Amino acid sequence: MKLVKYKVVTGKIKLLTGLHIGGSSDIIEIGGMDNPVIKHPVTNEPYIPGSSLKGKIRSLIELAYGKVNSNGEVHKCLDVNCPVCRVFGSSPDNEASALKRGPTRVIFRDVFIDEGYKKEMERKGLTVYDIIEEKAENVLNRITAEAKPRRLERVIPGVEFRFELVYRVFDTGDGGQKDEELFEKVIRKGLKLLELDCLGGYGSRGSGKIKFEGVEIKDYAPENLKIEVEES
Numbered sequence: 001m002k003l004v005k006y007k008v009v010t011g012k013i014k015l016l017t018g019l020h021i022g023g024s025s026d027i028i029e030i031g032g033m034d035n036p037v038i039k040h041p042v043t044n045e046p047y048i049p050g051s052s053l054k055g056k057i058r059s060l061i062e063l064a065y066g067k068v069n070s071n072g073e074v075h076k077c078l079d080v081n082c083p084v085c086r087v088f089g090s091s092p093d094n095e096a097s098a099l100k101r102g103p104t105r106v107i108f109r110d111v112f113i114d115e116g117y118k119k120e121m122e123r124k125g126l127t128v129y130d131i132i133e134e135k136a137e138n139v140l141n142r143i144t145a146e147a148k149p150r151r152l153e154r155v156i157p158g159v160e161f162r163f164e165l166v167y168r169v170f171d172t173g174d175g176g177q178k179d180e181e182l183f184e185k186v187i188r189k190g191l192k193l194l195e196l197d198c199l200g201g202y203g204s205r206g207s208g209k210i211k212f213e214g215v216e217i218k219d220y221a222p223e224n225l226k227i228e229v230e231e232s
């Protein structure tokens with residue numbers, strides 16, 4: 001097995017509706033938010049963990065290829081050519097199968113607010129607090145008909161994030177053809193499915209509609225990488 005190339009996919013994720021990816025509400029303040037969005041511990045900016053993006057796209061691809069387990073668990077199998085396990089990885093009991101399949105093909109980076117969007121925020125005098133909204137939802141008790149308000153944080157529509165994912169093409173005796181094929185059938189299809197579906201929580205109630213913009217795909221073959229050595 002030989003690494004043929006890295007395919008690096010970059011672009012913007014633009015929020016078309018509010019986004020809720022749950023954070024920690026471990027620190028309970030009086031009157032505090034019971035359902036906050038995840039924020040970077042240092043900058044306090046909302047972000048999209050790579051694991052959230054990967055998990056969502058994986059589940060959409062599992063649905064698209066009929067690979068959803070009836071017990072609701074994440075699909076895993078021993079098929080060397082399984083598009084889901086080959087691209088997203090799995091922890092099968094059979095190590096030989098995993099070895100034949102090779103390493104997980106895709107790497108999702110954490111997704112942060114786009115630098116251009118941040119400059120625009122600065123120009124308008126906006127801080128991170130201005131791009132997070134509080135949405136009140138009524139949770140109805142079906143038996144007592146008592147409505148209990150719940151507050152939910154969302155990143156507001158219009159906010160732009162910058163994403164990067166890396167896809168590794170391996171030669172498994174076919175010059176990398178199978179992995180190139182799966183890049184189209186799993187990664188590009190997965191991104192399209194995500195636009196049709198939703199990211200994060202409360203999607204069935206309107207949250208998490210996103211759009212990919214300015215997507216670029218660049219190939220990096222190891223033999224073409226130039227290593228510049230700085231003269232001291």
Ligand SMILES: [Zn+2]
Nearest residue numbers: 076077082085
């Ligand atoms: Zn599988």
